[in-house]
Amino acid sequence: MDDAHRSGCPINLTLEVLGDRWSLIVIRDIMFGSRRHFRELLQNSEERIASNILADRLRRLVDRGLLTRADDPTHKQKAIYSLTEMAIQLVPIFAHMGAWGRRYLPVSEELSIRAELLETGGEKLWEEFMDELRAKHLGKKLPPETPSVLARLTQAYLDLVARKAKSA
Amino acid sequence: MDDAHRSGCPINLTLEVLGDRWSLIVIRDIMFGSRRHFRELLQNSEERIASNILADRLRRLVDRGLLTRADDPTHKQKAIYSLTEMAIQLVPIFAHMGAWGRRYLPVSEELSIRAELLETGGEKLWEEFMDELRAKHLGKKLPPETPSVLARLTQAYLDLVARKAKSA
Numbered sequence: 001m002d003d004a005h006r007s008g009c010p011i012n013l014t015l016e017v018l019g020d021r022w023s024l025i026v027i028r029d030i031m032f033g034s035r036r037h038f039r040e041l042l043q044n045s046e047e048r049i050a051s052n053i054l055a056d057r058l059r060r061l062v063d064r065g066l067l068t069r070a071d072d073p074t075h076k077q078k079a080i081y082s083l084t085e086m087a088i089q090l091v092p093i094f095a096h097m098g099a100w101g102r103r104y105l106p107v108s109e110e111l112s113i114r115a116e117l118l119e120t121g122g123e124k125l126w127e128e129f130m131d132e133l134r135a136k137h138l139g140k141k142l143p144p145e146t147p148s149v150l151a152r153l154t155q156a157y158l159d160l161v162a163r164k165a166k167s168a
Numbered sequence: 169m170d171d172a173h174r175s176g177c178p179i180n181l182t183l184e185v186l187g188d189r190w191s192l193i194v195i196r197d198i199m200f201g202s203r204r205h206f207r208e209l210l211q212n213s214e215e216r217i218a219s220n221i222l223a224d225r226l227r228r229l230v231d232r233g234l235l236t237r238a239d240d241p242t243h244k245q246k247a248i249y250s251l252t253e254m255a256i257q258l259v260p261i262f263a264h265m266g267a268w269g270r271r272y273l274p275v276s277e278e279l280s281i282r283a284e285l286l287e288t289g290g291e292k293l294w295e296e297f298m299d300e301l302r303a304k305h306l307g308k309k310l311p312p313e314t315p316s317v318l319a320r321l322t323q324a325y326l327d328l329v330a331r332k333a334k335s336a
Contacts, residue, residue, distance in 0.1 A: 006215035008276025010269030010283045011196050011262060017273065019189040028179050047174035065272070086272050093268065094179060096261045101178025104233070104254050105185065108176025115178045 017064055018090075022049060026057045027066065027087055028094065031133065032114060032153065036080045037072070046111070061087075082137040091126045091133070095119060113160050114153040125149060185232055186258075190217060194225045195234065195255055196262065199301065200282060200321065204248045205240070214279070229255075250305040259294045259301070263287060281328050282321040293317060 006012055018024055025047055035041045042054055058081065061067040066087040072080035098115030101107055107115075118125060129149040134140040174180055186192055193215055203209045210222055226249060229235040234255040240248035266283030269275055275283075286293060297317040302308040 005274070007279060008274065009196075009214060009279040010266045010273065010275045012193060012215055012269075012279075013273040013275060014265040014269040015189050015192055019187065019192070021183050021187040024183055024187070025180060028177075046177060047180055089268055089271065093261060093264045096264060097182045098178045100257055100261065101180075101182040103257065105178065105181035106173070106176065107178045107181060111175060111177040111180075 017066075020057075022053055022057050023061060023066075024090075024094075024097075025049065026054065026061065027083070027090065030067070030081060030083055031087070031091075031094070032150070034136075034150070036082070037075070037078055039078075041081075083133055085134070085138065088130050088133045088137070091130050092123070095126055110157065110160050110164065113156050117153055117156055121149075185234075188225075190221055190225050191229060191234075192258075192262075192265075193217065194222065194229065195251070195258065198235070198249055198251060199255070199259075199262070200318070202304075202318070204250070205243070205246055207246075209249075251301055253302070253306065256298050256301045256305070259298050260291070263294055278325065278328050278332065281324050285321055285324055289317075 005016060025045075026041065026049070029035045029041055029045065033044065035044060038054065038058070041058075042049065042051055045054075058067065058069070062069050062081075066084055068082045068084060069079050070082070072078045095115075095118045098112070099119040102112050102115055102119070118129075128146075131140070131142060132146070132149050135142040173184060193213075194209065194217070197203045197209055197213065201212065203212060206222065206226070209226075210217065210219055213222075226235065226237070230237050230249075234252055236250045236252060237247050238250070240246045263283075263286045266280070267287040270280050270283055270287070286297075296314075299308070299310060300314070300317050303310040
């Protein structure tokens, strides 16, 4: 174990990597929001992440092996960020955090519908979602016509937003 | 939703409550280390938490409903901290964080044996552990002679420490 670590406890080490208020927010937006470029991550941020913090966290997450950064062949001068397997393996932690937040904290209906679906779907759905992320971010092959978990989550969110706009 | 929150997303709100490097460390030590008093939490800290940070986090965790603080009937002038149901519901998150840390980070053998047992035991073991925590911290009744999960985890840790001391 590296002396720079506070201890070799797996929970401590995980918190050393992810235990700040922004790193998991950035991974969440890449994972669930399919935002792959700096500008999208900045402009669509629900939590209004500051540009310098976003730049710092992206750099740190690349250094720590959670993201890779590459030139986007379709956009000159733009970098595209991808999740690594290490980040994809955080899906169950996100699912549990979402479920816990829904139970105990003042969540908004729109922003918690996806967490609700993930919770209800359980481990089977998480595995499907992880396979989909592997296809999207790591170039793994998926069987053709595999139904998209992300599309389902996103549609449920958009339906709810539309329903609320109508009734408002 | 309170305007003081960055957003109503359940993952964001969970990070607002727990997303610093110390809050979950304090809960971990109360949960897995059965440390209930300030001095124990301070002196036995593997990560050498500073006294002012510990005091601040304990206060914050009480304010946020994760811990309760009471006078300890057996120790004059000592407060005893207990987990609430809200904190006990973090067991699956700790289990997943421990599993993730073991897979990707430079954990020490001694400090990861408990995470390994939790991971191997799966959800059934986590439920048993949560019931045990409810008995210990919330005064709920357990069926007599229920085998203790914590005792098993602790024994595995102590056995490993003893084995390593012998072979050193």
